[in-house]
Structure formats: C-alpha cells, structure tokens
Amino acid sequence: MAGAKEIRTQIASIKNTSKITKAMEMVAASKMRKAQNRMAATRPYADKMRNVIGHLFHAHPEYKHTFMIEREVKRVGYIIVSSDRGLCGGLNNNLFRKLFKEMKELRDSGTEVDFCTIGNKALGFFSRFGGNIVSQATHLGDAPHIEDLIGTVKVMLDAYAEGKIDRIYIAYNNFVNTMTQSPSVEQLVPIPPKEVEELKHHWDYIYEPDSKDVLDNLLGRYVESLVYQAVVENGACEQSARMVAMKSASDNAGELINELQLIYNKARQAAITQEISEIVGGAAAV
Amino acid sequence: MAMTIHVDIVSAEGEIFSGLAEMVYAPAVMGEVGIAPRHTPLVTRLKPGEVRVDLGDNKEMQHFYVSGGILEVQPHVVTVLADTAIRATDLDEAAAEEAKRRAEDAMADRSAEFEYAKAQAELAEAVAQLRAIERIRKGKRT
Numbered sequence: 336m337a338g339a340k341e342i343r344t345q346i347a348s349i350k351n352t353s354k355i356t357k358a359m360e361m362v363a364a365s366k367m368r369k370a371q372n373r374m375a376a377t378r379p380y381a382d383k384m385r386n387v388i389g390h391l392f393h394a395h396p397e398y399k400h401t402f403m404i405e406r407e408v409k410r411v412g413y414i415i416v417s418s419d420r421g422l423c424g425g426l427n428n429n430l431f432r433k434l435f436k437e438m439k440e441l442r443d444s445g446t447e448v449d450f451c452t453i454g455n456k457a458l459g460f461f462s463r464f465g466g467n468i469v470s471q472a473t474h475l476g477d478a479p480h481i482e483d484l485i486g487t488v489k490v491m492l493d494a495y496a497e498g499k500i501d502r503i504y505i506a507y508n509n510f511v512n513t514m515t516q517s518p519s520v521e522q523l524v525p526i527p528p529k530e531v532e533e534l535k536h537h538w539d540y541i542y543e544p545d546s547k548d549v550l551d552n553l554l555g556r557y558v559e560s561l562v563y564q565a566v567v568e569n570g571a572c573e574q575s576a577r578m579v580a581m582k583s584a585s586d587n588a589g590e591l592i593n594e595l596q597l598i599y600n601k602a603r604q605a606a607i608t609q610e611i612s613e614i615v616g617g618a619a620a621v
Numbered sequence: 622m623a624m625t626i627h628v629d630i631v632s633a634e635g636e637i638f639s640g641l642a643e644m645v646y647a648p649a650v651m652g653e654v655g656i657a658p659r660h661t662p663l664v665t666r667l668k669p670g671e672v673r674v675d676l677g678d679n680k681e682m683q684h685f686y687v688s689g690g691i692l693e694v695q696p697h698v699v700t701v702l703a704d705t706a707i708r709a710t711d712l713d714e715a716a717a718e719e720a721k722r723r724a725e726d727a728m729a730d731r732s733a734e735f736e737y738a739k740a741q742a743e744l745a746e747a748v749a750q751l752r753a754i755e756r757i758r759k760g761k762r763t
Contacts, residue, residue, distance in 0.1 A: 376635035383631055383700050387664065387693050451724075458727055470720035471727055481633045481705055486716025493717065540693075543651045543665035552666055553691060556702070560633045 339606065342599040346592055353588030359422070360581035366477055367513070367574035373478065374510065374571050377564045384557050388526075391550055394539040398546065401496055402524050402554045410447040412469075412491050412500040413438075414523065416507035416565050417457035418573040419474060424580035426508060426573060427456040430518035434506050435464075437520060449500055451491050453484070453566060469494065479570065481563045488562050492555060495524055507565040508572035514579060516572040523558060623677050624658040630672065630685055630701040637685060637703060643677035645699050647692050654692070656699050663694040672701055 417427045452458045452471045470490035494500045503524040508516045542549050630638040645656040648670030667690045674683040687703040
C-alpha cells in the first residue's frame with residue numbers, strides 16, 4: 336500500500352487547485368457583468384460625438400483636419416490593448432498572433448512600425464519582440480478611467496500630427512458574446528470617412544470660439560473615446576475568457592480527481608485482499 | 622405646458638443625464654450660456670464649471686459639475702459631451718511625457734532583465750566549475 340498515501344496527497348492538492356479555479360471563475364463571472372455594463376455605458380458618448388462630427392463635416396467640407404487626410408504610409412502606429420493579468424486562455428495570444436502576421440507583411444513592404452501598449456501583457460510581449468514602444472499604460476484596473484489613457488494616446492496623436500507616423504491602428508479583442516471574443520485591428524486615424532457620413536439632414540452651427548478650435552478638440556476626444564471603448568471592451572473580453580478558462584480548468588480537475596480516486600480505491604482493495612490472504616495463509620500454516 | 626428641449630449629458634465613461642428641460646445653463650469658454658428651446662445650432666467648448674438643467678414645473682434645478690467638454694445645440698436637442706478628467710494643454714502634455722517615460726523605463730528594464738539572465742547563466746557556470754574542482758580534490762585525497 337505504498338502508492339495510496341501519495342495518491343491521497345495528490346487528490347488533496349488537486350482539490351485545492353480546483354477550489355481556487357472555481358473561485359476565480361465566479362469572480363470573473365461577476366466582474367464580466369460589470370464590465371459589460373461599463374461597455375454599454377460608453378456607447379452614447381461616442382455615438383453623440385460621431386453625430387456632431389458628421390454635422391461639422393457636412394457644414395465645412397472644405398476644412399480638412401489632419402486627422403481626416405490620407406497620406407502615403409511609411410510608418411504606422413499600433414495601439415495595442417491587452418490585459419494586465421494572465422490566466423485568461425488564449426485571449427492575448429490570439430490578438431498578438433494576428434498582429435504579428437500583419438506586422439510581418441508591413442515590414443516586408445518596407446513600412447516601419449511603432450507601438451503604444453496598454454496592459455502588461457502587450458508591454459511584455461512587444462518589448463521582447465523588439466518593437467519600438469513609444470508609450471505605454473499598465474495597471475488600469477477593472478474600472479479604467481479615461482485620464483489614464485490621455486497621455487498614452489496623445490503621444491501617438493502628436494506623432495501623427497507631426498508626420499512621424501502616417502496611420503494609427505488599434506488592436507483589441509472584440510466582445511461577441513461570453514464564449515466568443517474576436518481579435519480585431521481597426522484603423523483609428525485618419526478617421527475612415529464612412530464613419531461620419533450617415534446623416535439625413537444637416538445644418539451649420541455657430542462656433543465658439545471658432546470652428547477650427549472646436550473641431551480640434553472634438554477629434555482628439557473622439558479618438559480618445561474610441562480607445563477608451565476598446566479598453567473597456569477588452570476588459571469584458573478578459574473577464575469572460577478567464578471565466579471560460581477557469582471553468583474548463585475546474586472541470587478538468589474534477590475528472591482528474593475521479594480518475595485518481597478510482598486508482599486509489601483499487602490500490603486500497605488490493606492491499607486489503609493481500610492482507611487477508613496473508614492472514615489466511617498464516618492461519619493455515621499454524 | 623411650456624416648451625421643452627431634450628437634454629443629454631454624456632461622458633466617455635457613461636450617461637449622466639437624459640431628459641426634457643425648459644432651459645439649460647452651461648459654462649462656455651466665452652461666458653455662461655443659457656439655452657432655451659429652439660435655440661439656433663451652436664457648438665462651443667466648455668470650461669470647468671456647473672451645468673444647470675431647469676426641468677420646469679416647479680421641479681428642482683439639476684446641477685452637474687463638468688471639468689470641461691463640448692456643448693452642442695440642435696433645434697430640439699442639447700448635448701453636453703462632458704469630460705470626466707480635468708483637461709489643460711500642459712496637463713495633457715505632462716501625461717504624454719509620463720507615458721513616454723514609462724515606455725522608456727520598460728525598455729530599459731528589459732535590458733536589465735536580460736543582463737540578470739546573463740549573470741545568472743554565468744553564476745551557474747561558475748558554480749558548476751567549483752563543484753567539479755571540489756570533486757577532483759576529493760578524488761585525489763581518497
């Protein structure tokens with residue numbers, strides 16, 4: 336009965352692990368619900384802003400802001416949104432893999448790439464990968480605030496305004512539903528024109544102090560709000576991915592415990608049988 | 622009933638207020654403005670201050686603090702795109718500098734980590750050599 340004790344300790348340790356994964360699953364589930372609410376709460380702002388920008392463009396088609404002008408692309412910037420913590424399945428890796436492929440194509444065609452990372456995982460991955468990280472933000476927590484992102488995004492926008500980079504993409508996980516998150520890369524700046532051209536009627540405004548000033552302010556904020564939305568959405572993805580990963584970990588632990596329990600019972604049975612036959616054998620000898 | 626105008630106050634982090642009002646007062650950069658129904662379309666930047674919404678019908682006035690933002694007036698809708706953060710050019714500049722510095726730190730850390738790994742490898746090698754020497758010495762003694 337040598338193996339029995341070892342099996343017992345193994346079962347105990349797996350039980351402990353499954354307790355942890357189960358707890359993490361439940362925490363992730365409740366956090367996910369909150370993150371989804373937060374996701375829904377950010378929508379009206381971006382929608383309203385898109386509306387205002389749409390009106391402005393209709394009223395002033397001749398004034399082109401730098402954020403609207405397409406340039407020849409020599410250098411692109413990526414804003415990469417990732418989670419701060421691991422244990423969330425393949426969430427971050429799927430996104431990085433997708434990015435990696437795109438970047439390879441860009442590099443092959445002679446385009447340089449700059450990074451702006453949000454979240455620990457992206458920072459770790461892309462600094463190892465040897466990318467040029469121009470700005471970063473980490474430890475945003477479960478309820479990210481827009482002021483934590485302003486500086487990070489501004490570095491990219493300034494680089495764009497100065498002509499150092501010619502296009503900015505944002506890479507994040509799109510929340511489809513609890514089970515599915517799809518990594519997506521979208522163009523952020525120059526703002527794709529289709530986004531602002533869906534208006535039925537339009538009018539011109541009175542501007543205070545002047546149209547240029549208002550537009551500059553609006554567009555900067557619009558981009559920030561898109562980044563913020565991506566961060567919040569990625570947060571919801573992280574929690575749901577973690578929930579699913581932890582659920583499968585708990586299930587696996589349960590299976591493992593069952594198997595081990597069977598082996599343990601067999602070993603115990605064998606030991607008892609042996610003991611009895613030894614006693615019987617001993618008695619027969621006397 | 623008096624004429625009303627639809628008011629939406631939204632920030633990037635969520636909706637703050639939505640409903641009908643008789644009058645809206647907002648701290649525009651050029652001075653406080655009061656918006657009544659059928660005001661001409663207007664877009665203006667806001668400075669930090671208080672947005673007041675008069676609901677009419679002897680209801681209490683609603684107060685909201687905004688730390689800046691943009692006010693948009695359409696004939697029947699007023700939208701306040703409120704900032705949740707305090708914004709100023711130099712503050713933003715400082716935040717950008719901070720983000721840049723953090724990135725540089727992280728890159729510097731990477732080299733430190735790399736050196737640490739290298740040092741660790743060298744240490745392991747030295748320890749292995751020492752052990753070998755010890756073993757040889759022991760072998761000679763016995």
